[in-house]
Amino acid sequence: MSTVRFKLNTQAVSVSCAPDRRLLDILREDFGLIAAKPGCGVGRCGACMVWIDDLPANACLVMAFRLEGRSVRTYEDVAADAASAPVRDAIARCGALQCGYCTPGLAMTLTHLHQQTPRPDREQAASLLSGNLCRCTGYGGIQRSIEQLFPATPPLSADNSGDSQ
Ligand code: FES
Ligand code: FES
Numbered sequence: 564m565s566t567v568r569f570k571l572n573t574q575a576v577s578v579s580c581a582p583d584r585r586l587l588d589i590l591r592e593d594f595g596l597i598a599a600k601p602g603c604g605v606g607r608c609g610a611c612m613v614w615i616d617d618l619p620a621n622a623c624l625v626m627a628f629r630l631e632g633r634s635v636r637t638y639e640d641v642a643a644d645a646a647s648a649p650v651r652d653a654i655a656r657c658g659a660l661q662c663g664y665c666t667p668g669l670a671m672t673l674t675h676l677h678q679q680t681p682r683p684d685r686e687q688a689a690s691l692l693s694g695n696l697c698r699c700t701g702y703g704g705i706q707r708s709i710e711q712l713f714p715a716t717p718p719l720s721a722d723n724s725g726d727s728q
Contacts, residue, residue: 564722569630571596572640582628587611590622590637598638598667602696609695613637619675638667647674649712652654657680657707661699669695669705679713 568577571594578589590596590613599622602610611622641647650653650673653659658719660666674696676688683691697705 565628567627567630569632570634578627578630580627582626585623585626586613586625586630586635587622589627590635596637598642600664600668602664606658607694607696608665609672612643612671612695614671614675617675619672636672641671641674642667643693643705645680649700650674650677650708653708653711654704657704657711659700659704659708661697664699665695665697669726673708673712680700682713683711684716685713686716 564579566577566579566581568575570576571590576594578593580589587599587601590599591601599613600610601623602608604623609621612619613622614620615625615705616634617636620631620672641723644700647670650670654670661671669692672692673688676683676691682688689706692705692709
């Protein structure tokens, strides 16, 4: 048993637990923050996505001893932030959800990518979402939300195609 102190959304918190207790369980069982969902449990599906020090991380893989002094944000906090509005709007308008189980994790990844400077282009964004799996939508709506949020890569013109012939 040890005590870790970290920032959780807007509050400084401390938790006494086994050092190898998962962040996902701490969030859901100790703080009632259930946007991060249990899925694969091995870092593949993204259902448990949070931000640690503003970078996406799978909460199922983060042990308590790694939290000391860190800043953890969950979708409950990010969704209340006006900066995530374009992503929430794109998910809703484009029908990027069905049962909704994957949606908080998807929104955490999309919001992080959308806030980057410079932003990834459409192809890069789709590729960076490979860690967020969805069992319901067939990805059509998710793809449309990516198209709404991220600019397409401009086609190469004859002048910059690299063809010198
Ligand atoms: S439950 Fe964490 S990545 Fe799947
Ligand atoms: S909407 Fe059901 S898993 Fe993605």
